Amino acid sequence: MDTIDGMRTFVTVVKEGSFTAAAGRRRMSTALVSKYVGQLEDHLGVRLLNRTTRSLTLTEIGAAYFERCQQILDDLDELESSVQDRHASPRGTLIISAPVTFGELYLTDVVARFLAAHPDVRIDLNLTDRFVNLVDEGVDVAIRIAELEDSPLIARRLAPARIVVCASPVYLKRRGALRYLNDLEKHDCIVDRNFRSGSLWQFKEDGKQKSIQVDGRFTVNNAASVRRMLLADMGVGLIPTFAVGPDIRQGRLKILLDAYEGSNLGVYAVYAHNRHLAGKVRAFVDFAVKCFGASPEWDQY
Structure with a gap:
């Protein structure tokens, strides 16, 4: 097992709350997820998770390791993205959150066109009217329809x-x-x-x-x-x-x-920050801006 793969798997298990959910997110079997976490614990010589048939909780040292893992993996992703963006087309999985009605009526069509133009990108689109915390929930881009308040997030207006x-x-x-x-x-x-x-x-x-x-x-x-x-x-x-x-x-x-x-109100694409912004995020937001514009089709009446 590669240590980075083990760290990514461990972080996903914690965020998803179960081995089964993490397996779905990581696109691997539940048995392999469990094996990776076990090998990581063996490598470190500590127990990171308390497991029962009904719950999964972090140990004290597991909680500390989880926080450092997130930071290390974020830094690694930023480093890789900054290098890849100079030489490669957008690639990887892009996680997007959007309101249900807008997503069904308009955003899904934009996603389809974007995927057709960028064959190395996968998109995980979550349609929900719930307010999503991008950082806590691992979302790359959120589409929000609002009058945006002051926020540390970066926002680009897509349409009125x-x-x-x-x-x-x-x-x-x-x-x-x-x-x-x-x-x-x-x-x-x-x-x-x-x-x-x-x-x-x-x-x-x-x-x-x-x-x-x-x-x-x-x-x-x-x-x-x-x-x-x-x-x-x-x-x-x-x-x-x-x-x-x-x-x-x-x-x-x-x-x-x-x-x-x-x-x-405005339709906005919101993302966490633009330092070493991943090429897939930048490409999608730029693409969406061009698709919608100042006079979208829904206001043509």
């Missing part, structure tokens, strides 16, 4: 993400039009918990912040589900245009209250 109020023509015919923010209080509003303000919808009028508390019978944490409820004539929704652009263009949904400015 306008937030609009929508409803179907059938719903509006049944319940009446909306002209003012206060009209929302009379309507069934579909609430997306992915917005931090929840049912307190935020707008701007003449540059001034305005908020209105809405109510409705359906709450969810997914923009695609909000869209389906809108198309089912079930209410009024606050939703990003990337989720409903084609529906607006084809008349299935109508933008409401356009005299009021909703949140203008």
Whole structure:
């Protein structure tokens, strides 16, 4: 066993919480993962992990070794990347996290085109609306749709993400039009918990912040589900245009209250740092910027 391979396997076991999960991540058998960790312990002459049938915990010396291993492996990866980037095309596994709806509608197509252009790259795409800690979870790039706050992370804007109020023509015919923010209080509003303000919808009028508390019978944490409820004539929704652009263009949904400015968020690629930035990360972010741009297809209506 190569010591570096043993260290990588050990770190993966700790991060994944089990030999089986680590085997899946490392693309090797569970038996081989266990063998590598055992050989590493024999080489060091210490026990790194306490193993039972139900749990896996670090020993005191194992915890200290784990921290140093992570730093050594990160430094080694940076060194290799800085050398390889000078002479080679992007290669290796790129781990990406992205919101579910945006990932399904747009990012997966970009990933497919990127993989076709870079045959030496593998991509592990994790679609989740959960906030992901890049460093703790080993993610190379996270796609975030937000107004980004100050952060040690590096962020590149890929595209705008306008937030609009929508409803179907059938719903509006049944319940009446909306002209003012206060009209929302009379309507069934579909609430997306992915917005931090929840049912307190935020707008701007003449540059001034305005908020209105809405109510409705359906709450969810997914923009695609909000869209389906809108198309089912079930209410009024606050939703990003990337989720409903084609529906607006084809008349299935109508933008409401356009005299009021909703949140203008951005689609960002976020990564931990740019010192010796891995070529695969740089190449993917550059590629995504070109694919989306300042006037993305979802705003063409």
